[in-house]
Amino acid sequence: MNSKLKDIKKIIVTKPLKLDCGKTINNFPLAYETYGKLNKNKDNAILVFHALTGDQFVSETNPITNKEGWWVTAVGPGKAIDTNKYFVICANVIGGCMGSLGPKDINSETKQPYGLDFPVITIRDMIRAQESLLDHLEIKKLLCATGGSMGGMQLLQFCSTFPDKAFSAIPIACSSSHSAQNIALNELARQAIMADPVWDKGKYFLKNVQPKNGLAVARMVGHISYLSEKGMQEKFGRKLQEKADYEFSFNADFQVESYLRHQGYAFVERFDANSILYITRAMDYFDLAKQFKGGLVEAFKGQKTKYLIISFSSDWLYTTKENKDIVIALNASGADVSYSEIITDKGHDSFLLEVPDFLKTLKSFIDSMHEKFKNEKRI
């Protein structure tokens, strides 16, 4: 897998980036992918921010995993985000493991992979790193920026830090700060990784191994939280896994057990355990209101970006209430904001799935923004 990573698109960010923790990184790689073509007027660029375990391979086939891109439901030719019309960009976050600087990269000081010597990063650090990519692509203003889950958090931060970079923004199923329950779920995932002796205080790379068991358990936490109780009941209920009755053992008797084990152990093939620690930490530290005296309303003040906030009725990880709180703050700040709650049983995962109401909402907003943006550019 590592050898293939050499062939993917990346830029080297030469400009020093002072991180929120106080340390500075420079000359670091930022991996990215694009779909579609940037038009002459540069009015069709859409930046996508990925979620915790996502990467830059939004559409088509991920060349590293040989699986479909994580957002093929929404991005591609003729899709809601139509790559026949739009130029879609996505970068791997720093701290990740798909080509951008992360804890598995070589620390030039020690000539060893960073491991826990990697600086603790924030959502703001992530989006500041990504600004360099827009410079590289010579895009001054995006038609739209969007992202679900942690992608939505990056987007809120991006619009606050760079208020002139996005004509429109669609934060999906996210929050302006992590709730206690979300911090707890992330801590559970971290504890599962750190409990694995193979993790070895993050130094597992010295033995060329991965803390697979801990990482798999961490991934199972995620998969439980991404589905709604009702959705899980409809999908799995008490159905048994290819057997007529209970086995009276600790094998996977129930389909839901089999599903979790499969998801957990498939994940370790494509993700780095330390990256999970760093990225979940960034999510937990995210608190947009904390950065501005006067709180969340202040964070949005003066922005001209046209927002569409989308939440899913059965999402218990980033609830409708948390998304509405963003809408309320945007309204109070005088921003241009629309809001749509999509009614579905599919939980937080909805933004990745074929949920027609969601995809229609996404498409019509982006297409109408494109018309407005073209007009604005004409004037």
Next chain:
Amino acid sequence: MNSKLKDIKKIIVTKPLKLDCGKTINNFPLAYETYGKLNKNKDNAILVFHALTGDQFVSETNPITNKEGWWVTAVGPGKAIDTNKYFVICANVIGGCMGSLGPKDINSETKQPYGLDFPVITIRDMIRAQESLLDHLEIKKLLCATGGSMGGMQLLQFCSTFPDKAFSAIPIACSSSHSAQNIALNELARQAIMADPVWDKGKYFLKNVQPKNGLAVARMVGHISYLSEKGMQEKFGRKLQEKADYEFSFNADFQVESYLRHQGYAFVERFDANSILYITRAMDYFDLAKQFKGGLVEAFKGQKTKYLIISFSSDWLYTTKENKDIVIALNASGADVSYSEIITDKGHDSFLLEVPDFLKTLKSFIDSMHEKFKNEKRI
């Protein structure tokens, strides 16, 4: 700790118990505790069934852990279940680790602790073992039987298996079968334990160690599911643990992280990892409707027991809906049933906490049942 276990109350169940898995156990210990005194008419006995990590020490001080009994909020002199009036009995479930036969006991065939040679047990096995205790105490009919969470599941099973043993029953915050989400959460706990190499396929006892890391992570899963999202937000929010700002590390920056770590690692001092595997499995296998052709209504048919079902509005582990489904089936079976939903933010944990509406409801039902039971006995 083990040495103290020798001094606790227990009976040896000599009658062979054929388990649901097909195996038979006999001459096995069943540990129990009682509070208050059985009166001459034997009309004041209340049987309590404990939850996953509970034990027989309901009230006063647990002599093994030196901590308060797990239900001191409800059971004791002058409490809702008043031990000045009532004789309260609680037995440790088989599969547990507080004196009743469990996986850490010696297997007479191998002269080694059972470990995974212990038979996989069910909720029905648990309550059939406990019937022997009522014989031993010479109690033909209980005034009341009650229990929350897995205790409520045992209670539903007890009333179906022994329809003449309880005059009244109060199942609290439970379900007649585990939902997919609950199976998933239990599987997560089991996977965390089994991922710990110290667990060693359940044979850790050979080295006189415990898979502490895995067991602690398993316990953290529980603690997240026992609180509501809102309750957790009110209790912890984003409060930091004795520090002014983020530490930019993986230490416990947030109070909720510190809480989970503390709960996880305190738990390993009092509980056996294999017991968690066995008891969670019993919970997942529980499906009362499956035992009766005609389903849940049939399970309750012909019972004269007077039921009070209690649920908590913010409990997402055993939701109000699941509790109401029991009420609906009881009604359809012609049973005598009352129902109370307690409005609280305290989540599933509510049954263990000072929730006045809940404790008042419990008290008034039991006291009124006592009057009725005395009258019935008089006739």
